[in-house]
Amino acid sequence: MADQRRLSPNVTAALVLVVLGAALLLWQRPWEGSSEPDAVVEVPANASALLTQQFRELSEASSESEFVAAAGSSSSAQTFAREAWSAREALGARDVGLRYIAGGEVADRADGSTQADVEVSWMAGGESGLAEELRTATAKFRLDPQADGTFAIRSVRAGAGSLPIWLSGxxxxxxxxxxxxxxxxxxxxxxxxxxxxxxxxxxxxxxxxxxxxxxxxxxxxxxxxxxxxxxxxxxxxxxxxxxxxxxxxxxxxxxxxxxxxxxxxxxxxxxxxxxxxxxxxxxxxxxxVGTSAETWVVEGFADFVALHDDDAPLSLSAGQILADVEADRTPTRLPSTADFASAGHGLGASYEAAWMIFRMLAESHGDSDIVAFYEDVLGGTKLDRALSNAFGLSVDRLTADWRRYLVKSASTVS
Incomplete structure (x- = not known):
């Protein structure tokens, strides 16, 4: 016989409450977070004065806690500040200065954030290996206006020039x-x-x-x-x-x-x-770095050193320039500075072409002659004179010898 026992009124009420609670939970879906966007806080009318003061406080901070407090109250600002302070410590940074220049007065994104240009100066030291000299750059700080009328630093990117390394991560x-x-x-x-x-x-x-x-x-x-x-x-x-x-x-x-x-x-x-x-x-x-010497000399010599004891085949070390030669595109002149433009087509072939000049010279001259030539050019000696001093060559003769060397080398790897 089937069990015909009935539930008590209390148990029935409890089950009804459980069902209603589950339905309410499913409707609200608290685990998905609110679908409503956070309210956008307007940029204060006296933004420039506030930012001038805030970056002064960041400059004057003598401890991590002071630096974190000056960065703003948001979690992203505090994370940024702790990371930046730690980086300062690692690099032995001192005499740090952050000076507000302009911006930050108008929200330039839909999320209400704004951007301010800040001059950053600092001295490296300690174990960083960086020269102990004054470094100055302009950085772009992304800022979030806060409900209490202050700003919180969200992130920072390079402005004019490069980004100070202690602000990079x-x-x-x-x-x-x-x-x-x-x-x-x-x-x-x-x-x-x-x-x-x-x-x-x-x-x-x-x-x-x-x-x-x-x-x-x-x-x-x-x-x-x-x-x-x-x-x-x-x-x-x-x-x-x-x-x-x-x-x-x-x-x-x-x-x-x-x-x-x-x-x-x-x-x-x-x-x-x-x-x-x-x-x-x-x-x-x-x-x-910063020399006015012939680019092919600077780049070719660097590859001469880097490949000095390398035993890889030419098809690997000079495959691009030799492929050009095989396709009847043998260079008619020595590589120019424009050939080494970072966004230029055939960049790899330009480096290989410069290295092949030094490889050719090394087959009949020792390292000391090649180093003397390089240092001569780096020191400001005209190319013709430096070639004559080290190898008894003119630019025209070097160019002709190198073109023949490329053709001969291409024939050995084809």
Missing amino acids: DVEVHKQADTVVIAVDGGVAGPIESMTERARSAVVEVLPDARRKVVVVSPHTQDQMADLVGRKVAEIDQIAAVTTNLDGSNGTAGGVVIVLNPAVFSTMDKRAAQVVLTHEATHLMTSA
Whole structure:
């Protein structure tokens, strides 16, 4: 016989409440969050005065807690401030100044945020490997107006020039005896520290008197790299690394660092990445940045050092320029500065063409002659005179010999 027991009135009421509660929960869906957008807070009428004071307080902060408090009350502002303060500490930054210049008076996005231009100055030091000199740049701060009439810093990007490295993300400094790697947000994956040491050793092998410390900045994203070097992404998207001065340093040799482009560098195999790093270390250790010397000499010599003991076949090391020769596009002149434009077509072939000049010279001359030629040109000697001094060649004779060398080399790899 079937069980005909009935539920008591209390149990029935309880079940009804459970069902109603579940229905209400499903209707409200609290786990999905509110579908209503946050209320947009208007920019205060006295924004410029408020921002002048806020960035003065950031400049005067003598502790992390003071810096965090001056950055604003939002969670994003406090995260930004803690990260920036930690980066300052890692880089030994001192004499930090943030001066409001303009902007921030009108919301320029639908979310109500605004942007202000701020002059940032600072001195590096400590274990960073960066030259202890005044650095000045303009940064663009993204700000959120708050209900209490203040601003909260959301983020910061490069303005005029490059972004100060301590504003670029989470910074870690890895120091060895003669090398320093500064990683931003973890940097590029791979053994960058050991590769940097090998790069420096390779330069010293060819140039025993080159004794400078090698500093590498390893950002995590290409956007960070572009901000750090003060360039648009489209201008650096073919470049694996660049040797340059950072954020307004005065251009002395001690202020030069190598900055990696993770979007390109991380895609390279171990050999190619090492060649790039040694190439850039040659620029850094020979003070080639900012020189008015012939570009093909500067770039060709850097590859001469980077490929000095390389045993890869020419089809790999010079495949692009030799393919041009095979297609009856043998260059009629030495590579020009325009050929090395970062966004230009055939950039790889230009570098290979310059290296092949040095490879040809190395078949009949020793390292000392090639180094003497390079240093002569770097020191301001005219190309014709430097070629004559080191090799007894004129520019015309070098060009003719090199063109024949390219044709002969192409025939051996076809």
